[in-house]
Amino acid sequence: MLLEAQGVAKAYRAGDKPFPVLEGVNLEVREGEIVALLGRSGGGKSTLLRILAGLIPPDAGEVRFRGKRVEGPAEGMAIVFQTFALFPWLTVWENVALGLEARGVPLEERRRRAREAIALIGLRGFEEALPKELSGGMKQRVGFARALVVDPEVLLLDEAFSALDPLTAEGLRGDLLDLWQGGRLRTRAMVLVTHNMEEAVALADRALVLQGSPARIGREIPIPLPHPRDPGNPRFRALVDELYEALTQREEVERRLEEDLLRLPQASVGTLLSLAETLARLGGRVDLPLLAEEGGLEVDDLFPLLEALELLGFARVERGDVELTPAGLAWAQASPEEQKVMFAEHLLRQVPLFARLHQALLQQGRLPEERILLRLQDHLPEPEARRVLQVVREWGRYAGLLVYEEGPRAFRLPAGPA
Known part of the structure; x- marks a missing residue:
């Protein structure tokens, strides 16, 4: 030894x-x-x-x-x-x-x-x-x-x-x-x-x-x-x-910890959509090594994307394979406008952090970025909290669920209906 x-x-x-x-x-x-x-x-x-x-x-x-x-x-x-x-x-x-x-x-x-x-x-x-x-x-x-x-x-x-x-x-x-x-x-x-x-x-x-x-x-x-x-x-x-x-493989847990509910994978919407479209083109279910090779992705790049697709309810990962759900297949094959609507629906239904943020905006109208960051830092290290906030901005903007105002550094709802 x-x-x-x-x-x-x-x-x-x-x-x-x-x-x-x-x-x-x-x-x-x-x-x-x-x-x-x-x-x-x-x-x-x-x-x-x-x-x-x-x-x-x-x-x-x-x-x-x-x-x-x-x-x-x-x-x-x-x-x-x-x-x-x-x-x-x-x-x-x-x-x-x-x-x-x-x-x-x-x-x-x-x-x-x-x-x-x-x-x-x-x-x-x-x-x-x-x-x-x-x-x-x-x-x-x-x-x-x-x-x-x-x-x-x-x-x-x-x-x-x-x-x-x-x-x-x-x-x-x-x-x-x-x-x-x-x-x-x-x-x-x-x-x-x-x-x-x-x-x-x-x-x-x-x-x-x-x-x-x-x-x-x-x-x-x-x-x-x-x-x-x-x-x-x-x-x-x-x-x-x-x-x-x-x-x-994931450990089976009886309840999700608060920090797990607040974490969001580092994944751009464009890359997620591209990966979903690749999966659809390959038949909807793909071996992970083949998918990594097809997309030219390393493990550290691929897994956050898969986690994001799972979190949104667009894919399932099991036994080394990834499979699009019916919703994921529909998202990959929809028109750009339909894709935005579906993404917004899944954000509010599948991602607790977005559901909470959207509800708070409905009640208060505007939320300073700093207040959200401090809330995240109650459960996540500061670098992780800032990264999650960046993902919130990108996903929320794409979905049309929120607007980020650069001047006051605050979030608000769009002027029209979400």
């Missing part, structure tokens, strides 16, 4: 209000394995990875590395982030050697080890280059070299390939896997946070799926495929489907 978490919990605070993100998280990472950590956007994946790395402390529970409690950045672990985070005034080798310098390694040894790591990751000849002279893929290779130069036993990857174009990401994943399988890394295990199901199946030995709110490990899915793995192989596709299915 290299790394384990026991009963880890974490909540963020806004003033005196806690907003739980993780609760009761238990996991184990063993020598010789790559573990993928999956979950919905905002579901705590990156927070958990930072807790494992010792970058932020848990509120409850503990993390142990080699049997010792992690109470700060742990020697023996390194992390690669989505953003390149290179110092623009330092050369490639100087950026790579920063971790060694922080550990007091002498200059000549720093230079030697940095050059070895740079060569290992495929950047020989670029040691003296500045970041501005590198492509995005090359910059991320520098990030990998910076992590690998300290010879970590556990390498943590936080969406490390997601900022790259698909071809570059595939090449870097392949090179990393070749180094891993060829025994050229001193790293004993990797933990990979990703929103890309194909990436998880291509690299990992098993996937841990964060579910619920606050999140915990809800599913563990083995990925027992030999390398190299062919994305066109039926077993590969079946595992991708299983991961999608796990991510669309």
Whole structure:
């Protein structure tokens, strides 16, 4: 056993209000394995990875590395982030050697080890280059070299390939896997946070799926495929489907919490309509991996759209498939004016936040934006409350249910009947 978490919990605070993100998280990472950590956007994946790395402390529970409690950045672990985070005034080798310098390694040894790591990751000849002279893929290779130069036993990857174009990401994943399988890394295990199901199946030995709110490990899915793995192989596709299915499962609850009633997915009306029309064109029921491929959507882009369609009563998501409801099919096939009317009807019937807001406007005539924001902040963190308010403005305007006045920053009903 290299790394384990026991009963880890974490909540963020806004003033005196806690907003739980993780609760009761238990996991184990063993020598010789790559573990993928999956979950919905905002579901705590990156927070958990930072807790494992010792970058932020848990509120409850503990993390142990080699049997010792992690109470700060742990020697023996390194992390690669989505953003390149290179110092623009330092050369490639100087950026790579920063971790060694922080550990007091002498200059000549720093230079030697940095050059070895740079060569290992495929950047020989670029040691003296500045970041501005590198492509995005090359910059991320520098990030990998910076992590690998300290010879970590556990390498943590936080969406490390997601900022790259698909071809570059595939090449870097392949090179990393070749180094891993060829025994050229001193790293004993990797933990990979990703929103890309194909990436998880291509690299990992098993996937841990964060579910619920606050999140915990809800599913563990083995990925027992030999390398190299062919994305066109039926077993590969079946595992991708299983991961999608796990991510669309919901916990059964007896009542909806107030914060759940106030949350709205980040989804523009135009994108929702386009997705509904795509579903209708494909027959009304579609496998989620196929839908993501058809629409060129990543999981973090697709799931908020699906949540919005479900919330509005236009679609159902189950067992890795999405199906338009009769109302959703009618909405996708209606004229633009009919679509607006149907959207308004479903907002008032299906979305409690809109029903409450519309009723308050009927009673008071005008509501200051700040008052609504403060009400949302009673149950949601401020950034989430502001995002929800932005969705309210867009959806309400499209549906013709409300008008937003920029000057007084207030909502009112339209002049004519809604």
